[in-house]
Amino acid sequence: MSLPENLPAGHVRVENLSIHLGSGRDAFEAVHSLGFSIEPGEFVCVLGPSGCGKSTLLGALAGHLRPSGGSLEVDGQPVSGPSPQRGMVFQHHTLLPWRRVRDNVAFGLKMRGVPRAERHARAEEMLQLVGLEGFAQRWPSQLSGGMQQRVEIARVLINQPRLLLMDEPFGALDAQTRMMMQALLLDIWTRLRTSVLFITHDIDEALFLADRILVMSPRPGRILEEIRLDFPRPRPRHADLLTSAGFARLKRHCLELLRHEDGRQLPRLTPLGLPINEQTRPRFAI
Numbered sequence: 001m002s003l004p005e006n007l008p009a010g011h012v013r014v015e016n017l018s019i020h021l022g023s024g025r026d027a028f029e030a031v032h033s034l035g036f037s038i039e040p041g042e043f044v045c046v047l048g049p050s051g052c053g054k055s056t057l058l059g060a061l062a063g064h065l066r067p068s069g070g071s072l073e074v075d076g077q078p079v080s081g082p083s084p085q086r087g088m089v090f091q092h093h094t095l096l097p098w099r100r101v102r103d104n105v106a107f108g109l110k111m112r113g114v115p116r117a118e119r120h121a122r123a124e125e126m127l128q129l130v131g132l133e134g135f136a137q138r139w140p141s142q143l144s145g146g147m148q149q150r151v152e153i154a155r156v157l158i159n160q161p162r163l164l165l166m167d168e169p170f171g172a173l174d175a176q177t178r179m180m181m182q183a184l185l186l187d188i189w190t191r192l193r194t195s196v197l198f199i200t201h202d203i204d205e206a207l208f209l210a211d212r213i214l215v216m217s218p219r220p221g222r223i224l225e226e227i228r229l230d231f232p233r234p235r236p237r238h239a240d241l242l243t244s245a246g247f248a249r250l251k252r253h254c255l256e257l258l259r260h261e262d263g264r265q266l267p268r269l270t271p272l273g274l275p276i277n278e279q280t281r282p283r284f285a286i
């Protein structure tokens with residue numbers, strides 16, 4: 001199979017980035033003073049609790065959201081709007097149900113006026129890359145959730161993005177499919193070496209995938225810590241890596257970081273599961 005050349009991997013620089021959302025009295029700061037970079041071809045995961053501003057950060061990098069302060073650059077160019085050079089994959093696919101798989105994958109090329117025969121050939125290559133050769137003529141509704149996400153990845157990669165932005169792309173999949181998709185994504189990335197920013201709230205997923213993890217605090221999201229991973233590439237199988245001592249040590253560290261930074265103390269509970277306050281405080285020793 002003729003694989004595409006290595007993609008021209010992007011170099012990302014984010015400096016002092018703040019983003020406010022809402023308006024008037026409802027305005028609030030969603031992310032606060034974020035700074036990090038992604039080296040060309042690097043796989044970076046952002047790990048943080050729900051609501052900490054992960055999707056907001058990705059929306060800004062995709063060019064859908066304007067920051068209120070700081071700067072965002074890809075290859076020295078400020079991000080000023082959406083571009084196929086920064087391909088985005090969400091938790092739920094965005095395939096057009098009335099187009100066949102091949103035409104969904106080739107959609108970006110059609111928009112750019114690439115002739116039909118070339119579109120089809122390149123869509124076929126992409127489908128091979130994601131392990132879906134033979135599915136070109138199917139409709140999206142005929143595929144499983146994992147397969148739909150593979151088509152979505154092919155649809156984005158056909159544009160040869162410099163940066164792949166992934167917002168919890170496997171979050172809606174069952175655990176087995178999810179692990180299979182993680183391995184497949186690493187396999188694709190090993191061949192293409194595009195830069196990836198992958199968002200997740202799943203510690204195992206971040207540890208399995210990343211070269212580097214940026215751990216975020218609850219809202220307004222800040223970067224708490226940057227963790228560089230030196231697990232071997234290509235990664236060992238899930239069964240080996242996830243049960244190794246090195247993995248367990250880092251997982252514990254991430255759990256402590258996220259727990260410590262949760263800010264909210266979990267309420268103490270009575271034996272009936274009610275929060276302890278003056279009304280429910282038991283008159284007997286628990």
Ligand SMILES: Nc1ncnc2c1ncn2[C@@H]1O[C@H](COP(=O)(O)OP(=O)(O)O)[C@@H](O)[C@H]1O
Nearest residue numbers: 021022030049050051052053054055056057219
């Ligand atoms: N358009 C919006 N207007 C107001 N609040 C928003 C908007 N989008 C997201 N939020 C809020 O901003 C915070 C950060 O959201 P988000 O970036 O989606 O978090 P995450 O992806 O980490 O779960 C959340 O508290 C969310 O409810």
Ligand SMILES: [Mg+2]
Nearest residue numbers: 054055056167
């Ligand atoms: Mg989100």
